Amino acid sequence: MPSANETNGSNGDSVLNDSHVTNGIKKTNGVNGTNGKSETNGANGAKSRTLHIPDLFGGILSGEPVENPREPEIGRMSEEWTKALTKMDPKTAKILTKANFAYLISLSAPQADAEAFRMAVDWCIWAFVFDDQYDEGAMRDKTIESSHEMIYTLSLMDDSYPPVDPKKYPLRYMFQSTWRRFQQRNPAPDLQQRWKESHRKCLFAILQQVWLAQSKTGLDVTIPDYMETRRQSIGSYCLFVVVEWAHGIKLTQDIFDHPSVATCERAAADLTWLVNDVLSYKKDMAFGVEHNIICLLKRQGCSEQEAMDRTGEIMDQCQKDWEDAVANLPSWGEETDKEVQRYLGACRDVARANLWWSFKSGRYLNAEEAVQARTARILTL
Numbered sequence: 001m002p003s004a005n006e007t008n009g010s011n012g013d014s015v016l017n018d019s020h021v022t023n024g025i026k027k028t029n030g031v032n033g034t035n036g037k038s039e040t041n042g043a044n045g046a047k048s049r050t051l052h053i054p055d056l057f058g059g060i061l062s063g064e065p066v067e068n069p070r071e072p073e074i075g076r077m078s079e080e081w082t083k084a085l086t087k088m089d090p091k092t093a094k095i096l097t098k099a100n101f102a103y104l105i106s107l108s109a110p111q112a113d114a115e116a117f118r119m120a121v122d123w124c125i126w127a128f129v130f131d132d133q134y135d136e137g138a139m140r141d142k143t144i145e146s147s148h149e150m151i152y153t154l155s156l157m158d159d160s161y162p163p164v165d166p167k168k169y170p171l172r173y174m175f176q177s178t179w180r181r182f183q184q185r186n187p188a189p190d191l192q193q194r195w196k197e198s199h200r201k202c203l204f205a206i207l208q209q210v211w212l213a214q215s216k217t218g219l220d221v222t223i224p225d226y227m228e229t230r231r232q233s234i235g236s237y238c239l240f241v242v243v244e245w246a247h248g249i250k251l252t253q254d255i256f257d258h259p260s261v262a263t264c265e266r267a268a269a270d271l272t273w274l275v276n277d278v279l280s281y282k283k284d285m286a287f288g289v290e291h292n293i294i295c296l297l298k299r300q301g302c303s304e305q306e307a308m309d310r311t312g313e314i315m316d317q318c319q320k321d322w323e324d325a326v327a328n329l330p331s332w333g334e335e336t337d338k339e340v341q342r343y344l345g346a347c348r349d350v351a352r353a354n355l356w357w358s359f360k361s362g363r364y365l366n367a368e369e370a371v372q373a374r375t376a377r378i379l380t381l
Contacts, residue, residue, distance in 0.1 A: 061271060071106035104357040105120045205229045236265075250339055280292065282364070293307075326344070
């Protein structure tokens with residue numbers, strides 16, 4: 001789950017006034033490589049350099065996504081609910097509006113009806129704000145405090161948990177509200193278990209990142225271990241379940257457990273965070289953030305451009321894994337096969353939605369930088 005405040009040029013205050021929830025981008029001792037093409041930029045003699053980036057719009061990320069027509073109206077309703085619930089100050093409210101999480105859900109769940117779309121947008125705002133306190137906020141290196149909040153959050157999915165006081169714990173209230181709406185619309189046990197399991201894995205992965213930050217060992221992990229943590233902490237699996245629910249996709253657990261379906265889920269989740277690491281690299285370098293695969297590859301001996309190229313190779317492998325998995329799908333019968341294709345389409349839509357939303361929201365790059373990144377595949381640092 002990328003930060004709620006990953007809007008280019010915005011630091012802002014916390015979106016919520018919950019306990020421990022603060023914001024502001026903190027500077028740490030980053031890895032600042034200068035292996036790209038350099039030139040003097042400006043009177044102060046600062047050096048700029050260019051990096052060639054991977055093709056972000058190929059394979060399953062290609063094509064123009066479909067938008068949900070309910071986005072403008074319901075997006076405003078969800079924003080106003082969040083602002084009132086959290087007693088949001090004007091500066092933070094402006095950041096929330098600019099982030100436009102309803103657009104991300106619009107592209108992820110283009111067929112969702114009004115009720116499902118509203119719940120999905122509310123959940124999306126909760127997810128990004130929840131993650132922000134561990135990504136860039138006051139909890140980013142506090143393992144014990146973070147684990148307490150994770151336990152409380154996971155406990156909210158216990159049906160015996162009492163109603164949360166929205167005035168005292170607005171963030172917990174938001175999550176409990178979305179979970180109960182999820183249950184009421186579709187009480188299927190398998191679906192509810194997938195929601196619980198995806199959130200459990202996501203929260204545990206976020207907690208792992210907090211521990212790495214506290215122990216200052218974030219760049220001492222292996223590439224496979226880093227990828228496993230990122231594919232869970234990014235929140236894609238949670239959103240897969242939300243879209244499955246919103247679109248009324250009906251599949252049994254044994255189909256989700258099939259290796260081909262699991263591979264497609266993994267490829268879509270990996271492409272989501274890999275796109276983020278490529279696009280956020282300039283901002284990460286500016287603020288000393290090391291939580292990026294390019295930084296990790298540099299730590300392991302790659303030059304800056306080599307690290308970016310290697311990231312592109314990993315993305316290409318994700319695309320190939322997806323294609324091979326689809327080619328090896330068995331047939332479960334005509335109707336079930338249609339539902340499988342709908343679900344795989346949802347996974348693709350989530351990954352592509354993140355890409356388009358990242359460019360439109362300006363969360364990493366300004367308008368000029370975005371055009372350069374998309375058309376010339378160049379990132380100027």
